[in-house]
Amino acid sequence: MPVAATTAPIPKQPYRAPHPTTPRPVTTSIPILRADATGIAAVRAYEDAPSTSTVAVPVIDIAAYTRSVLDLTMRLAEVIFASGAGAEDATAAMLALTRAYGLRGTEANITHTIITLTHEDQSTHESISRSRDVKYRTLNYAKLTATSELIADLIEEPTDVPEARKRLATIVSSKPQVTLLYRRIGWSLVGAGAAALFGGSPVVIIAAFVAGFVIDFLTTALDKRRVPLFYQTVVGGAIGPIFAAIVPLIDPGASPSLVVVATIIMLLAGVTTFGAVHDTLSGFYLTGTARLIEALLITGGLVAGVAGSSLVLARFGLDLGISADVPASLGVVAIQLVAAVVIVAGFALGTQVPWRAFWVVCLLGAVAEAVYLAASNAGFGLVWSSGAAAMGAGLLAAVGARLVRTPPLVIVVCALVPLVPGLALFRGLLQMADGDINGLLNLLTAGAIAVALAASAILAQLIVQYVWGPGRSLQRRFVGPLMALPVRLSRSSKPGARI
Incomplete structure (x- = not known):
């Protein structure tokens, strides 16, 4: 009977730490990670472990988890950026969200319309990138506020990625705060308030209201047909002089030029000058320059429309010369403050500012107009008076935003609409x-x-966030203030009140 062969035992080799460039050992017994508290803790332990550690997570699971978090982060950043937030706010949101979900080594960048997010595994040096092209941006402050609150909640307490995506989908797919008709009426109120701001008669105010309604109707129809924005502005600018030509037929003593000024202010209210300056001062030079060119293009279309229509009307003997400025008497000042409130309320209605913030934006609009009138009467000039009014509105916006739980960007932009330089542009x-x-x-x-x-306004917010905070270390990585995200006004690391 043959004797079974025996195998000599293999001696146990001592453990050797892997080379820094060698991937850590993979353990296939670990279950698939989910984007919940357990998964986040596991990913953080994996990211924080040194390269010689035996802590192991399946590479394919980490990749799937990373892709899900990056996709969620990109969707959130896309919504706030498309709704009116600046590049710095969207970048800060992406970095904060990925860090909250346990991803280290994440880089985020925005170049005009391209949002890029990249995560590099610190052990394997493998990268996963995501990018999105945000071609169309509209001011929708209700959606911006809701998404900003969701981002703040996820930073404080990350939830499952599927659950977070459901909450975001609810925000994106929800019905507008007001219907299109009321938004159109809001833009018309901007024009009517602008006409009243410069001392227009009731006929001029009504003409400006109707002209604003027609302009919004035509530009919306052109936008649905994907007509370039420049040509939309040309059409909008050409409408004002046409309605101005009708005013002398009804009221010979009225100033038809104020109708044109009102339509200019209405069209300039949504221009991205604020965002362009914010991005440039924050270090996003390419994005800021591109948005500034976009603002100049819109203004150029407006100038072409108004000038072309005025030249055609001049052939028929209509002179649209600008009259002298309205004298600053007590009665006129009261009318100007009321008109400023009407402009702010109309703009807030058109951009769907949350209802809880309406009283704050109207109050700050009146305050900004009062500061501007006081500085102008004191002889500070148009530019410095405008800067003083914006500084006051920016400082008070920090308090107002905290009271109504709305990002400061929403309040500041709305409050400064009455100060849009429509009269100077029309003269020029x-x-x-x-x-x-x-x-x-x-x-x-x-x-x-x-x-x-x-x-x-940006300087005012920078002063506020420098003096009172920020409590989050994330903000120290950026140059300018965060305008569209809830930030903590506290230097301590303890949870504090957000604005």
Whole structure:
């Protein structure tokens, strides 16, 4: 009977730490990770472990988890960026969310319309990237506020990725706060309030309201047909002089030029000058420059529409010369403050500002107009008066945003709409049409006012967040203030009140 062969036991080799470039051992017995508290804790332990550690997580599971978190983060950033947030706010949101979900070594960047997010595994040096192209942006402050609150909740207490995506889908697919008709009425109120702001008669105010309604109807129809924004603005700018030509037929003593000024202010209210200055001052030079070019393109279309329509009307004997400024008497000041509130309320209605913030934006709009009138009467000039008004509105917006739980960006932008330099722009373009070189100076003045409004409001928020905070270390990685995200006004690491 043959004897069974015996196998000599293999001696046990001592454990050797893997080379830093060698992937850590993989354990296939670990279950598939989910984007919940357990998965987040496991990923954080894996990321924090040194390269010589035996802590192991399946590579395919980590990749699946990373892709799910990056996809959620990109969707959230896309919504706030498309709704009016700046590049810095969207970048800060992406970094905060990925860190909250346990991903280290994440890089985020925005270049005009391209959002990029990349995560590199610190042990395997493998990267996973995501990018999105945000081609169309509209001011929707209700969606921006709701998404900003969701981002704050996920940063404080991350939930399952599927659950977070459901909450985001609910926000995106929810019905507008107001119907299209009421939004159109809101934009019309911006034009009517602007006409009243410069002392227009009741006929002028009504004409400006109707012109605003027609302009929004036409631009919305053109936008649905994917007509470039420049041509939309040309059409919108051409409507104002047409309605201005009708005013003398009804009221010969009225100033038809104020109808054009009102429509200019309405069209400039949604221009991205504030976002362009914010991105540039925050270090996003490419994005800021691109948005500034976009603002100049819109303004150029507006100038072309108004100037072209005015030239055609001039052939029929209609003179749209600008009259002297309204004298600053007590009665006129009261009318101007009321008109400023109407403009802010209309803009808030058109951009769907949350109802709880309506009283704050209207109050700050009146305050900003009062500061502007006081500074102008004191002889500070248009640019410095606009900067002073924006600084005051920016400082008070920190308190107002905290009271109504709304991002400061929503309150600041709405409060500064009555100060849009529509009158200076109108003077400039008409003078340029007549070959007067002074028109260029007026156009430069209008640009300086727009930059002063944005830069002063941003400086005010920077001062507030520097003096009172920020409590989150994330903000120290950025140059400018966070305007569209709830931030803590506290230097301590303990949870505090968010704005």
